[in-house]
Amino acid sequence: MDAPFVVKDLPRNDPALLAEALRIQLAAHQVEADWLSYPALPLMWSQADEVARSPHRVLGAFEGETLCGVLVVSARQQGGFHIERTVVDPARFGEGWGYRLLNHLLNHLLPGSEEVSVDTAEVNAAAVALYHKAGFVLEQRWSTSDGLLLWRLNYRRQAPLPALHLDESGWVREARQIPSPNCDERETGVPELLVIHNISLPPYRYGGPAVEQLFTNHLDPEAHPFFGQLRDLRVSAHFFIRRNGQLLQFVPVHKRAWHAGASQWEGRERCNDFSIGVEMEGCDFEPFADAQYRMLEALAAELKSRLPLRAMTGHEHIAPGRKTDPGPWFDWVRARAEIGLPM
Numbered sequence: 001m002d003a004p005f006v007v008k009d010l011p012r013n014d015p016a017l018l019a020e021a022l023r024i025q026l027a028a029h030q031v032e033a034d035w036l037s038y039p040a041l042p043l044m045w046s047q048a049d050e051v052a053r054s055p056h057r058v059l060g061a062f063e064g065e066t067l068c069g070v071l072v073v074s075a076r077q078q079g080g081f082h083i084e085r086t087v088v089d090p091a092r093f094g095e096g097w098g099y100r101l102l103n104h105l106l107n108h109l110l111p112g113s114e115e116v117s118v119d120t121a122e123v124n125a126a127a128v129a130l131y132h133k134a135g136f137v138l139e140q141r142w143s144t145s146d147g148l149l150l151w152r153l154n155y156r157r158q159a160p161l162p163a164l165h166l167d168e169s170g171w172v173r174e175a176r177q178i179p180s181p182n183c184d185e186r187e188t189g190v191p192e193l194l195v196i197h198n199i200s201l202p203p204y205r206y207g208g209p210a211v212e213q214l215f216t217n218h219l220d221p222e223a224h225p226f227f228g229q230l231r232d233l234r235v236s237a238h239f240f241i242r243r244n245g246q247l248l249q250f251v252p253v254h255k256r257a258w259h260a261g262a263s264q265w266e267g268r269e270r271c272n273d274f275s276i277g278v279e280m281e282g283c284d285f286e287p288f289a290d291a292q293y294r295m296l297e298a299l300a301a302e303l304k305s306r307l308p309l310r311a312m313t314g315h316e317h318i319a320p321g322r323k324t325d326p327g328p329w330f331d332w333v334r335a336r337a338e339i340g341l342p343m
């Protein structure tokens with residue numbers, strides 16, 4: 001299946017597209033100037049032919065034929081690159097287009113050794129959050145003569161994603177493998193759906209052995225007041241991703257793990273029959289760690305290449321009212337952009 005979106009150099013010979021890039025920049029500029037209460041915010045382009053003549057590289061993010069956002073990047077005199085502007089059509093805010101543009105630039109276009117910088121106003125919390133999420137860190141902070149606080153952020157390149165290999169028996173070779181008895185054959189169905197959960201035992205305590213003990217029926221109900229409620233529970237997930245990104249596997253992917261319980265997706269009951277369950281070590285009350293998203297991305301890429309996965313969802317979505325995980329802190333925009341599975 002073709003990807004539903006593409007990031008590519010903006011063609012400079014298409015007047016309609018240049019006009020659309022200009023329109024998006026003007027609309028986004030208006031929104032930003034309002035947010036910042038700073039009408040003096042400089043425009044990059046005021047006419048379409050300036051877009052065509054831009055001395056910088058201009059990337060466009062497209063959904064089908066529709067231009068959703070533009071990123072402009074220049075080569076710095078001292079080496080490396082500088083992001084001049086990332087603008088998203090205000091009608092498409094919150095859909096991940098800014099992140100998608102940055103992700104493409106950083107992971108597909110720029111050589112691994114180059115520095116990349118960007119400037120943004122400190123009060124532009126949305127932009128600061130976007131660049132943080134893409135791996136930029138604060139380098140310098142200064143104030144313009146009329147009092148606007150600016151940040152210079154630099155991209156800190158991360159180690160490559162871990163390479164994972166799913167073997168014929170359904171185990172990921174690089175995972176810590178802890179076979180759970182809480183599984184059986186998939187009576188009907190093949191793995192089509194990736195279900196994201198969160199878990200921590202005791203609640204919001206990380207790093208201990210209780211999750212793997214629960215999934216292998218070795219949890220001591222006396223070890224913590226909360227564990228008494230879990231007595232006789234027989235559950236498992238295929239995978240568990242710890243806060244530091246470590247991957248554990250309990251059930252081979254061809255078997256049915258007992259993670260979703262009573263559930264429904266696209267009108268079908270018993271999601272365990274046709275899903276893969278991934279537990280993120282965490283809770284409903286704080287963000288997940290970057291290392292976890294990176295492992296999830298690597299895991300999903302390997303699973304997608306070997307299984308007929310076609311969508312991802314959360315436990316809370318297939319068991320609404322009964323379950324709340326992975327909860328409000330799970331970043332679906334990031335996960336969708338990195339994993340490439342629709343909700």
Ligand SMILES: [Zn+2]
Nearest residue numbers: 197198315325
């Ligand atoms: Zn769950």
